[in-house]
Structure formats: structure tokens, C-alpha cells
Amino acid sequence: MEEKELTPQESMALIQSMIGKSRKRYSDNSFFFLLWGWIVLIASLTHFYLATYTTYEQPYIAWSLTVVGGVISGIVGARQGKNAKVRNYSDKMYGWLWFSLGMAMFTIVFNGQLINWNTVPFILLLAGVGTAVSGAMMGFKPLQFGGFAFWILAFIAFRQPENYQMLLLAFGVAIGYLVPGYIMKANFRNNGV
Known part of the structure; x- marks a missing residue:
């Protein structure tokens, strides 16, 4: 079989088509950003409320929601893996x-x-890495912006008491996961990308 030489216009069209397919595939991941955004938002605000305004001795119980999130993520991820026609290197x-x-x-x-339960700044840092890199892989600026927001909030969180770190975490997931997740979902619904 003979290879056909592509014109510059055909090469550009092929590259744009591949990028579009990649973005479409990633846009389905809005589910995971929204799921984890809401779980972490609810858990962190509940933890803050219980620790600050009640005498309840185990405010961290709110984080049991993450077990539910892990199960849901595992099931949805497994289903998506089965339904995927092609799984490439970037996937x-x-x-x-x-x-x-x-x-x-x-x-x-x-x-x-x-580390005296001072975990939130580290979680914010790691969430920033994942969000920024995911945004770069997708070519999706709102996620990259969300990554930077996580990093700024991590810097601030190191200087705050544990209870107020929960508020920063809630704010971080609202900016870093929920806003980009809803934009991603709307783009997919409106444009298929």
C-alpha cells in the first residue's frame, strides 16, 4: 500500500480532528469533576460546621462521603473503560x-x-497538580485556572487553623472542579466537545 502525501491543509485538518476527538473524550470526565467537587464541598463544609459550631467530637465523619465517591467513581470508570472503543496513550x-x-x-x-492533621494544604497542592495537568492535556483553560487556584489556596491554607482550611478546600473545589466541570458539561451538551 502506498502512503499518500498530505497537503499542509490536510495535515492541519487531521490534527484538528484528532484534538477535537480527544477533547470530546475528555469532556465526558465532567462527571468525575462534578462528583468529587460536590463530595468534597459538602464534606469540607460539614466538617467546618461540626468543628466550629457544635460540640461533636468527630467532625471528620463528614469525610465518609468519600467512600461513596470512590465506589461510584470505580463503577463509572469501569463502565467507561468497557465502552471505550479505543484507549490511547493519553487516556x-x-x-x-x-x-x-x-x-x-x-x-x-x-x-x-x-502531621497533626494538617493535611488540607497538601491535598490542595495535589489537586492543583491533577487539575492543571488535566487542563493542559485537554487544552481546557478553566481546569488550568482551577489548578492555579488550588495552589494559591494551598499557600494560604498552610497559615490557617484546621477549621478554616476546610473553608479554603470548599472554595478550592468550587473553583477548581465545579466551575470547570459545569463548563465542560455545557460545552459537551451544546457542541459535542
Whole structure:
């Protein structure tokens, strides 16, 4: 079989088509940003409320919502993996990025007592990495902006008491996950991308 030489216009059209397909595939990930955005927002605000305005001794119980999120993410991710026609290199890297960050976050939280439960700044830093890199992989500026917001909030969180770190975390996921997630979902619904 003979290879056809592409004109510059055909090459550009092929590249744009591939980018469009990649963005469309990633836009389905709005589900995960919205799911985790809402879970972390609710858990962090509940933790803040219980720790600040009640005498309840275990405000961290709010974080049990993350178990539900993990199960839902696992089920949806497995279904998406089965339904995917083609799984390319960038899909694998995207999955490994978030798996790796999830393991790092779990390790930090599981060992939180060793750092006096000052885990939120580290979680914000890692969420910033995942969000910014995901935005760069997708060519989606709102996620990249969300990553920068997470990093700024992490810098501030290191200087705040634990209760107020929860408010910064809630604000971070609102800016870093929810806003980009809803923009991504609207783009997909309106444009298929």
C-alpha cells in the first residue's frame, strides 16, 4: 500500500480532528469533576460546621462521603473503560495521573496524625497538580485556572487553623472542579466537545 502525501491543509485538518476527538473524550470526565467537587464541598463544609459550631467530637465523619465517591467513581470508570472503543496513550496517562494523585492523597490523610492533621494544604497542592495537568492535556483553560487556584489556596491554607482550611478546600473545589466541570458539561451538551 502506498502512503499518500498530505497537503499542509490536510495535515492541519487531521490534527484538528484528532484534538477535537480527544477533547470530546475528555469532556465526558465532567462527571468525575462534578462528583468529587460536590463530595468534597459538602464534606469540607460539614466538617467546618461540626468543628466550629457544635460540640461533636468527630467532625471528620463528614469525610465518609468519600467512600461513596470512590465506589461510584470505580463503577463509572469501569463502565467507561468497557465502552471505550479505543484507549490511547493519553487516556492511560490521564488515568494514571489521577490514580497516582489519589494514592498520594490517601497516604497523606491516612497518616494525618503524624502531621497533626494538617493535611488540607497538601491535598490542595495535589489537586492543583491533577487539575492543571488535566487542563493542559485537554487544552481546557478553566481546569488550568482551577489548578492555579488550588495552589494559591494551598499557600494560604498552610497559615490557617484546621477549621478554616476546610473553608479554603470548599472554595478550592468550587473553583477548581465545579466551575470547570459545569463548563465542560455545557460545552459537551451544546457542541459535542
